[in-house]
Amino acid sequence: MAIGYGSTGSGVKKLQQELNRKGANLKVDGIWGPKTQAAYEKYGVKAAAAKPSAPKPAVSKPAAAKPSVAVPRFEYMQYTPMTEAQKRAAAKADTDPAYDARLRELEKEYASALQDNENEALRRGMSRSSYVLDVRSALNARKAENRSALQGERAQRIQALVAELTRKDEEKAEGARRYNNEIALQLEQMRRKQAESERDYEIELRKLAAQAARDAGKTAGSAAKPSGSKPSGSKKGSKPAAAAKKAPSVNYYDYYSKNYLQKYGNNAVVARVLYYADRVNLKKKLGSTAVKQLDAIADRLGSNSITAATMR
Numbered sequence: 001m002a003i004g005y006g007s008t009g010s011g012v013k014k015l016q017q018e019l020n021r022k023g024a025n026l027k028v029d030g031i032w033g034p035k036t037q038a039a040y041e042k043y044g045v046k047a048a049a050a051k052p053s054a055p056k057p058a059v060s061k062p063a064a065a066k067p068s069v070a071v072p073r074f075e076y077m078q079y080t081p082m083t084e085a086q087k088r089a090a091a092k093a094d095t096d097p098a099y100d101a102r103l104r105e106l107e108k109e110y111a112s113a114l115q116d117n118e119n120e121a122l123r124r125g126m127s128r129s130s131y132v133l134d135v136r137s138a139l140n141a142r143k144a145e146n147r148s149a150l151q152g153e154r155a156q157r158i159q160a161l162v163a164e165l166t167r168k169d170e171e172k173a174e175g176a177r178r179y180n181n182e183i184a185l186q187l188e189q190m191r192r193k194q195a196e197s198e199r200d201y202e203i204e205l206r207k208l209a210a211q212a213a214r215d216a217g218k219t220a221g222s223a224a225k226p227s228g229s230k231p232s233g234s235k236k237g238s239k240p241a242a243a244a245k246k247a248p249s250v251n252y253y254d255y256y257s258k259n260y261l262q263k264y265g266n267n268a269v270v271a272r273v274l275y276y277a278d279r280v281n282l283k284k285k286l287g288s289t290a291v292k293q294l295d296a297i298a299d300r301l302g303s304n305s306i307t308a309a310t311m312r
Helices: 010-021 034-043 084-124 130-223 238-245 252-264 268-277 279-286 288-301
Strands: none
Touching: 010 034, 084 130, 130 252, 130 268, 130 279, 252 268, 252 288, 268 279, 268 288, 279 288
């Protein structure tokens, strides 16, 4: 499928990589924006961005083609950050198994020490002496100290992991904002180009109307008979009437190419979208017959991959 200004995806990444090999120094993000367009025009890479060949304008009037169902190409990135409860749960899941194992080892170690103390006291017949009781009390106090230290270390570890998850969340959210801002910038640039083309339409239509009036006047003048002469084998007024009915022909393909296709780097997809976005106003200016022929030309040049609603 052809790619061009406004396209995204792996095809655009390949194009940007090829442009960089020629010295463009682009960010390989898969988005064909103004920088990629400028580099493309400068270095003239054609391998990665295939352009659809423009068909020759049809001599006969083409039938109007129904627009195909469009598939949106511009999608804003949606990112939902984790809640505090989710971050804490994730941190505990990462931390608890190791610290639970260390607490079990601590309990096992002090249980063994207490048992050794009891056995030694029985062997010496000192099971009820104050010394044995003091040793037991000291072991229990030390165990409580070590247990408290482990619990504090666990809490600090969980807090550090929550802070790290918060930092990563903020980076991802900022990345989504930057991506969406770049997409919005590209759309705004297209809207500005569309506004410029609308102004060009007004000028072009006035030129076409003036040219049509001049051609009609020349045709009528050349067909008028000199005073006093009579046409042989014809009725009065037959030639002027026939000449007055002739209208200047308009090359709709040239009109479409000039006002849409060429202005957007010969990208048929973008040109077609911008044409359909302006179709209602264009119908008022040119008339239904002209718009039908422009519809057929736009549809023949390439399939639509960006909806007019997305471009607005």
